[in-house]
Amino acid sequence: MTNVEERTITAPPANPENARYFEAAGKGVLLVGKCNDCGEYHFYPRVMCPHCFSDQTEWVSAKGSGTVYTYSTMRRGVPAPYTIAYVTLDEGVSMMTNIVDCDTDALRIGDRVRLVFKTAEDGTAVPMFTRVDG
Amino acid sequence: MSIKRKACIVGAFEHPTRKAPDKSVAQLHAEVARGALLDAGLTKDDIDGYFCAGDAPGLGPLSLVDYMGLKVRHVDSTETGGSSYVVHVAHAAEAIALGKCDVALVTLAGRPRSEGSVGTQPRNYGSGAPDVAFELPYGLATANGYAMVARRHMHEFGTTSEQLAWIKVAASHHAQHNEHAMLRDVVTVEDVVTSPMIADPLHRLDCCVVSDGGGALIVARPEIAKQLNRPLVNILGAGESPKGQDGGKLDITTSGAAWSGPAAFAEAGLKPADIQYASIYDSFTITVLMQLEDLGFCRKGEGGKFVADGNLISGSGKLPFNTDGGGLCNNHPANRGGMTKVIEAVRQLRGEAHPGVQVPNCSLALAQGMGGNLGSRHGSATVIMERG
Numbered sequence: 001m002t003n004v005e006e007r008t009i010t011a012p013p014a015n016p017e018n019a020r021y022f023e024a025a026g027k028g029v030l031l032v033g034k035c036n037d038c039g040e041y042h043f044y045p046r047v048m049c050p051h052c053f054s055d056q057t058e059w060v061s062a063k064g065s066g067t068v069y070t071y072s073t074m075r076r077g078v079p080a081p082y083t084i085a086y087v088t089l090d091e092g093v094s095m096m097t098n099i100v101d102c103d104t105d106a107l108r109i110g111d112r113v114r115l116v117f118k119t120a121e122d123g124t125a126v127p128m129f130t131r132v133d134g
Numbered sequence: 135m136s137i138k139r140k141a142c143i144v145g146a147f148e149h150p151t152r153k154a155p156d157k158s159v160a161q162l163h164a165e166v167a168r169g170a171l172l173d174a175g176l177t178k179d180d181i182d183g184y185f186c187a188g189d190a191p192g193l194g195p196l197s198l199v200d201y202m203g204l205k206v207r208h209v210d211s212t213e214t215g216g217s218s219y220v221v222h223v224a225h226a227a228e229a230i231a232l233g234k235c236d237v238a239l240v241t242l243a244g245r246p247r248s249e250g251s252v253g254t255q256p257r258n259y260g261s262g263a264p265d266v267a268f269e270l271p272y273g274l275a276t277a278n279g280y281a282m283v284a285r286r287h288m289h290e291f292g293t294t295s296e297q298l299a300w301i302k303v304a305a306s307h308h309a310q311h312n313e314h315a316m317l318r319d320v321v322t323v324e325d326v327v328t329s330p331m332i333a334d335p336l337h338r339l340d341c342c343v344v345s346d347g348g349g350a351l352i353v354a355r356p357e358i359a360k361q362l363n364r365p366l367v368n369i370l371g372a373g374e375s376p377k378g379q380d381g382g383k384l385d386i387t388t389s390g391a392a393w394s395g396p397a398a399f400a401e402a403g404l405k406p407a408d409i410q411y412a413s414i415y416d417s418f419t420i421t422v423l424m425q426l427e428d429l430g431f432c433r434k435g436e437g438g439k440f441v442a443d444g445n446l447i448s449g450s451g452k453l454p455f456n457t458d459g460g461g462l463c464n465n466h467p468a469n470r471g472g473m474t475k476v477i478e479a480v481r482q483l484r485g486e487a488h489p490g491v492q493v494p495n496c497s498l499a500l501a502q503g504m505g506g507n508l509g510s511r512h513g514s515a516t517v518i519m520e521r522g
Contacts, residue, residue, distance in 0.1 A: 012271050013261030022267070033381075043382035044268040050381035069384060070289070072281035072333045074273065077254030084278045086384060093382025096510070098272050109289045126271045 007080045011122035020059065021045055025125040030115055031059040032091055043093040064115030065090050066129070073104055087113055087129050095127075102131040136371075136401055141227035142359035142522065143367040144237075145174030145352030146480040148458075148473075150314050152465060154346040155248040159191050160201050162243030162348045167202060170350035175362050176237065181352075183208040183235030185226055187218030189244045189348075189468040198241070208235040214376065214513030215505020216415065216470035218242075219351070221515045223476055223501075224372030226353035236355045243348030244468025251344055251469060253277040254332065265379075269510060276417070276469075277341060279509025281333035284420040287387050288335065290435065295335055297438035298419040299326035302339050302462050304446035305416065309459025311490035316343045317463040326419075340419040342461035342471070349473040351480075359522075365484040366522025370404070373397025378511035390514030391428035391502060398516035399430070404498065406430040409518070411482040411493045412453055413475035415504040416460040422446075425502050426453075429516065448491040457482065457491035472503035476517065483521040497521045 012022060021044070024031045033045035037054035045059045071085035083104040088094045099107060100118060113129035120126050147169030154162060163186070171177060184206045190198050195209040210225050212218060219242055226238035253276040259266050287293045303323055309315040326339040359366055373394035399405060406429060414422045423437035431453060432440035440453075448454035458464045458478040461471040479499040481487040487496075499519050506512035 007273070010256065010258075010270050010273070012267035013258070014267065015261045015264075017264065018267045041382065043379075044265065046264065070282040070286035070386060072278045072285055072335075074254060074275065074278045074333045076330055076332045076338070077252055077277075078273070082273055084272050084274060084282065086282065086386070088384070094379070094384040095382065096269050096272050096274060109286065120271055124271075128272075 007082050009118055009120040009126055011120045011124055012126065017047060022124050025117060025127055028117060030062040030064055030127045032062045032089065032093060033057055034060045041091045041093045043095045063090050066113055068099070068107060068109050068111045068113060069094050070109060071099060071107055083107065098128045100128045100130055107131065135231065137224065137227040137231050138370050138401060139356065139368045140231035141353050141369050142356055143223065143351055143369065143480050143519065144354045144359045144362055144364060145170035145176065146477045147173050148349045148465065148477050149243070149347040149467065151347045152314065152316050152345040153247050154245055159243055159245060160198065163190065163198055163241045164202050166243055166348045166350035167239055167241050170239065170352050174352045174364065176352060178202070178204065180237045181239045182206050183226060183229055183238035185210045185222040185238060185240040187211060187242065188213045189242055189470055206235070214374070214515065216417065217472045217503030217505035217513045217515040218470065219473040220476060220501055220503035220517050221374050223351060223353060223369065223517050224374065224515070227369045227372070230353065230355050236358060238353040240351040240353065241348065242468055242470055242473040244470065245346040246469045247344050247346045253341060265510065274510060276507060277336060278333035279507040280418040280420055281336045282509045283386050283424065284335050287420065287424070290387055291438065293423065293438040295327050296323050297442050298340060298423060299323040300441045300443065301416070301419040301422045301446065302326050304444060304451065305456050305460045305462040307447045308457045308491045309463030311488040312459045312464055315459040315464040316345055336418055336420065342417050342466045343463070344469065345465050345467050347465060347467035349467065349477050351473070351476055367480050367483045368520050368522045370518045370520055371398040371401030372517045374513065374515045376511065376513045386509065387424070389424045389428045389504065389508060390512060391425045391516065394514040394516040395429035398518050402518040404518060408498050409500045410496050411457070411479065411499040412455050413479045413501040414455050415471050415475060415502055416456055416462045417466070417471060417504065419462070421504055421508060422455070424508065425504060429502060448493060454491070454493050457487050470505070472505065472515065475501045475503055479519060483519055
């Protein structure tokens with residue numbers, strides 16, 4: 001069992017494009033990019049659609065559920081073990097994240113996960129995921 | 135227009151040091167440049183093109199051209215991480231083919247070992263990097279990025295830790311002959327899979343070394359190469375391909391080598407089965423397995439079977455790889471392994487590899503680089519060479 005609370009979460013370096021994403025996270029919302037021209041979702045969200053390069057994008061609230069695409073627990077060279085992962089959101093795009101608050105030694109690719117938020121060292125809310133079945 | 139036989143590698147030098155706390159990075163660049171010039175039988179004033187990447191201090195080519203006292207008419211600081219130097223060989227050939235320079239110098243140097251760099255620490259590329267805010271908080275480092283690739287590959291194709299371990303075993307068989315290699319002990323599959331878990335499923339012995347040092351190459355016009363008293367190494371073809379997360383449509387078990395490889399083979403007019411020796415970037419064992427598949431040495435998903443049972447060991451396996459011991463055992467200067475990949479391929483084509491690992495009559499070789507992080511975004515580069 002890994003315990004993310006022992007690990008300091010590095011603050012996400014802010015820039016003018018990503019500020020909105022972390023403001024939403026502070027309100028418990030995970031934003032994903034959606035293009036109103038090609039209709040595709042993208043992650044991480046950006047102003048220009050990385051699929052068709054349209055500027056007709058909006059950042060929409062994700063449902064906050066998904067499945068584990070891959071993961072790895074760092075066990076050496078760090079103050080406390082932690083589990084990095086890619087989660088494929090139900091919207092169809094995958095995002096890098098941490099899996100927290102569950103027995104990550106029992107984690108498997110394909111496990112269902114749901115959105116939680118953890119607080120970085122500077123107070124920024126960071127989207128993470130926990131296993132639905134605990 | 136093609137670069138096929140338009141340029142030759144005439145000089146190659148790998149710095150013998152693996153720890154250089156008392157040398158500056160610029161000094162290491164100059165030392166490897168001098169080594170490559172001596173190897174080629176050329177002088178500093180013969181150089182009219184200079185190539186370096188992100189390891190070069192200061193303003194890159196401006197700082198180092200000035201520091202070394204070069205007089206050049208062409209510079210290129212293409213940065214694709216550890217694969218940069220494989221790209222530089224191709225770009226030097228392009229520049230020579232276009233008449234932009236005649237003799238190109240490529241250098242790499244760094245001191246990550248002296249400076250305490252490790253693969254378990256996240257790298258912060260700064261707030262201007264658009265991806266960093268979405269990755270740094272999660273602790274993306276080198277080791278766990280590649281580990282996520284290995285985990286997914288195991289899931290999709292049934293690849294095992296024991297199969298990955300064979301890659302390290304083969305590298306260690308080669309490193310025993312290299313007096314400069316950091317790790318010279320021959321290891322077994324059991325040694326690898328029982329070594330401490332770093333970022334699961336990657337063990338300590340699945341990871342490359344961290345070393346100081348560097349290397350240099352000199353690429354020249356064929357007319358000049360033929361006047362030198364060294365075996366000819368012709369450049370036949372090259373490809374380069376960056377690949378990332380594709381806006382979240384992730385396909386982490388295919389690397390950019392699936393594009394850079396076919397481009398290089400097409401330009402060379404060759405197929406994977408023609409290659410007698412392959413230098414394959416080996417930051418981790420999984421890096422090698424992915425590239426072997428994507429280059430077409432075996433089918434996708436069958437890399438585990440391909441590397442097992444010593445198939446990469448020179449003298450007994452079908453595809454001798456990294457006969458210097460590679461990044462896994464020998465050297466990974468500046469955390470950038472592309473340079474040493476080309477250097478060992480040149481040694482093989484010249485017949486100057488250690489007798490214990492020399493491929494008999496080696497006339498066709500490939501050098502494959504993989505920079506950045508296979509778990510997020512990376513730059514693949516492939517160069518195919520022949521003995522002239």
